Amino acid sequence: MTTNDEPTIDMDDDYDDITTPEEVLRKMTLMWQNELCAPCLLPSQMELVDILLDQIQGMEDDISRQRDKMQLRISLHRSELQRISFLTSDYVRCRLRKIEANPNDVIEQHNLRKNDATNPIELLSETELKFAEEYALAEAELFEKTVIEFMPVALKKIPVPKPDLKNDMVYAKVLDDDVGNVTVTDWRDLNAELVLEMEKSSCHLIPFESVKPYVEEGKMQLL
Incomplete structure (x- = not known):
């Protein structure tokens, strides 16, 4: 697989400073590690994930067109693809775990950041926000059916813990x-x-x- 066959990356406007696949991967690795280690949800980097997913698809298409799939370089490319796939998947899983832990607070923090002109970086992507809202609604309905309806009127509210x-x-x-x-x-x-x-x-x-x-x-x- 020659260099000319390598898939190109269509950069998002937010990542104009990233010019090579190596820089995209380096940036994603940093965001993944920070998300894993941070005690709270960090601003979404899903645009970066989308760029890497496009890169993965392009590399998979290139590999599928190779005649000799047993070549060492093909095996190395596959190993790299698996590593990148794990990186992006684990990043998304980590964010979903944090959203599920306290969806109402996450939504509140997202809205606060969205309305803050001095802090334009949004906490959630559109897909994550939709997931958080649906998860919070499902959680509220379950809590209502199993706990709230059996409690005194004065206590019939769902608490939102503040980290x-x-x-x-x-x-x-x-x-x-x-x-x-x-x-x-x-x-x-x-x-x-x-x-x-x-x-x-x-x-x-x-x-x-x-x-x-x-x-x-x-x-x-x-x-």
Whole structure:
């Protein structure tokens, strides 16, 4: 399979800075690892998943056209396809688990971000939002039939738990030079703050809330 036979990638406008399949995969790997390690749902990267799925389909089509499918390079391409397929599938599974854990709060956070002009990155894709709404409705109907109808009128409401990320700690690696300094609570004096210098390639055990914006921007990698 020659280089000329490699499928091309139709880049989304949001990923104009990504120009090669290797960069797409690197970006997706970072987003996948951050999603796995983050204590909450991160902004959706489903456009990136779609780009990779198109790439997978193109590579599969190329492989199917090869006469000698037992060549070593064909086997290597298949192994790479399986790796990329796992990456994208596990990323989606991880997000679905987080949505299922608290769909009402996820929908609320999505709407807050959507209405915030200073934070244009949406939390959910259209498909994820539809899934979250349907899951929340099904959960509410089940809760209504099995619990709510047997409770006093004053208690007939479905509670929406609010996750508290204030004390969630993460290991994070700095990927960019322009992260700057980050302030964290001084555990010796809860009324004071410490300023940490985020040097590139440095690793820190740090409260997630302190680095969340940088993680969402891909400037820090969770470990």
